[in-house]
Amino acid sequence: MTFGAGAALRFAVTTTGIGVGTSAPSTEGMEIVAPSADTSFNLNDQADSMLVLRNADSGSTNTGRFCAIQMKINSSSAAAEGTIRTQFAGDGDADLIFSTTKGGTGYDRMVLDEDGHLAINSGKVFYLDGGSNTYIYENNSDSLGLVTGGTARVFVNNTGLGVGVQPSNYAFQVNGTSYFSGAVTFNGGIKDKDDSLGTNTHVLHTNGSDVYWAAASGGGGSGSGTVTSGSETEVAIYKSDGTTVDGTDELFVDETHNQVTVRNELLINADPASTGLSTSTYPLYVNGNMRATALYDKSSTSWYLKPGSDTDNISAKLAGGLFMYALSSDITAPSGFAGIYTKYSSGVARVFASDGYQITQISPHDNDGNWVFNSTDKKTKKRTRINMTKLIRKIEELTGEEFIIEDFVE
DSSP states (O other), X not given: OEEEETTEEEEEEOSSOEEXXXXXXXXXXXXXXXXXXXXXXXXXXXXXXXXXXXXOOOOSOOTXXXXXXXXXXXXXXXXXXXXXXXXXXXXXXXXXXXEEEETTEEEEEEEEOTTSOEEEOTTOEEESSSSSSOEEEEEETTEEEEEETTEEEEEEOSSOEEESSOOSSOSEEEOSOOOOSSOOOOSSOOOOTTSOOOOTTOEEEEOSSOEEEEOTTOBTTBOOOOOOXXXXXXXXXXXXXXXXXXXXXXXXXXXXXXEEEESSOEEESOOHHHHOOOTTSOSEEESSOOOOSOOBOTTSSSBOOOOSOOTTOOOOOOSSOOOOOOBSSOOOOOTTOOEEEEEEETTEEEEEEEOSSEEEEOSOBOTTSOBEEEEEETTTTEEEEEEHHHHHHHHHHHHOOOOOOOOOOO
């Protein structure tokens, strides 16, 4: 049976179903066919829609008024239903509401409101893996949980963010071990297990399970102790056993003079067990190479390289040559000392020896290649200079023997 208007077919009822715009509807029950060449949809004109459901009631009360389409399976008590409805939300405003049945009872599940906000009922989950074990849900009032692999990982509520725990008292709370690959900045201090920031001079302790602030000698989560900072403005340092190291003990930092003081000895790249050294064996022991721009004496008035008292009386042992910068004047050795130095003589750097009384040139030749003896007696102010080459030549002339043998080297 078909119905038409003019020459156009409008409606047909067949053994397979009802057709609108077609005389041969498919077997789904009802088929609507309408040609349209539009490539864009006008949201504000129902003419672009192929099916329009309208609640035409124009009563004075519109609040709660709706128009719905229900999809139902079976008609018995085991019926399963799903409904989509448009509901009045204000003049010109409408919400789209989705509902399903559970145990034969229908429930609204999701609302897409007039502003485009999507609301899911409390306690429901939003699956991210097709409905398995990874989802977002509201685990409590005003609390959001993130679940992966069936285990809750992260919670966000009005208190803060929790990892592995529902945050209760802190903006950021972690239940488990944390790892930071970069720097961590604290503005306001670090609180211990007792919610304490500690006091001045306190340090963080651990008893293997908890971390707490206490004095250096404290233990077990509590304790007391005092720090003697010495006579200067110093930073307290503590021993590995937790006992106080004061300004007169082994180690302290002097902020006034910008220096670190180590009493007894300081080992670098070594420890007493490996070196076999006893306390105060060497004030400074370096296991490896050491480089310094200068070695000063304790008064910082001159430079020295001098062992304390070698049994072999050797003041220095050097591998390779020793070169000294040339001076412009002589050096008088202090009482009980003798040494060598370099001084310019006739514009050439020469080596001299000084014993406090005599200053003698060790470099044997003058600028003309003559072997000379050049010595000054500081006590008598007398200088003696002998041209040894000329002297030997005269002896050779008198004796007829040859004492000077000269040749040239590369």
